[in-house]
Amino acid sequence: MDNDIQRVLYSEAKIQETCKRLGSQLTNVYRSKRPLVVCVLKGAVPFTADLIKRMDVYMDLDFIDVSSYHGGTKSSGTVKLLKDLDTSVAGRDVLFVDDIVDTGKTLVYLQRLLRNRGAASMKVCTLMDKPEARPSDGVKADYVGFQVPNEFLVGYGLDYQGKYRNLPYVGILKPDIYQA
Ligand SMILES: O=P(O)(O)OC[C@H]1O[C@H](OP(=O)(O)OP(=O)(O)O)[C@H](O)[C@@H]1O
Numbered sequence: 778m779d780n781d782i783q784r785v786l787y788s789e790a791k792i793q794e795t796c797k798r799l800g801s802q803l804t805n806v807y808r809s810k811r812p813l814v815v816c817v818l819k820g821a822v823p824f825t826a827d828l829i830k831r832m833d834v835y836m837d838l839d840f841i842d843v844s845s846y847h848g849g850t851k852s853s854g855t856v857k858l859l860k861d862l863d864t865s866v867a868g869r870d871v872l873f874v875d876d877i878v879d880t881g882k883t884l885v886y887l888q889r890l891l892r893n894r895g896a897a898s899m900k901v902c903t904l905m906d907k908p909e910a911r912p913s914d915g916v917k918a919d920y921v922g923f924q925v926p927n928e929f930l931v932g933y934g935l936d937y938q939g940k941y942r943n944l945p946y947v948g949i950l951k952p953d954i955y956q957a
């Protein structure tokens with residue numbers, strides 16, 4: 778897989794350092810609460826796994842699966858709910874964990890869905906934020922690892938046609954991979 782990567786943007790060590798920083802920030806925020814951590818499948822799996830180990834709080838963990846990217850590099854614009862939570866969110870302090878906020882459509886969809894179910898609070902922690910991909914008055918993440926350039930990224934959960942999620946770092950693919 779390494780041969781398909783043109784440039785590494787965030788190394789494994791840098792990502793782990795960032796998980797540690799975000800984890801201690803979130804420990805302070807949720808110290809006296811018991812948050813419901815919602816991992817947004819599938820891309821957020823590696824980040825969620827590393828982040829929650831750095832959060833020294835009592836918490837519950839659940840998973841929701843939504844999708845708007847269908848094998849390519851562009852959002853279809855329509856977010857679909859593929860798997861719902863198992864937990865009731867009424868009165869809960871919800872922390873969404875995602876790998877990237879890009880156009881923000883996924884987040885808008887998720888916040889609307891859970892607001893209607895009576896969550897007490899909703900915050901968003903994302904490893905990567907691509908603010909250039911949405912209007913300046915668009916949705917905002919509360920806790921951000923890296924502000925990333927407006928490019929299509931892979932690795933550490935992020936896929937291209939289902940591949941590269943298991944790379945331990947985040948990078949940019951060589952252009953010929955898209956043409957292959
Ligand atoms: O801000 P947006 O433009 O909505 O993009 C962000 C979403 O896109 C990716 O998920 P995707 O829909 O590709 O599903 P996946 O995590 O299963 O790959 C990523 O994991 C985010 O959830």
Ligand SMILES: Nc1nc2[nH]cnc2c(=O)[nH]1
Pocket residue numbers: 846877879880928929930931932935936937
């Ligand atoms: N693989 C991948 N998926 C995304 N979903 C939203 N933005 C991205 C991105 O830059 N790369």
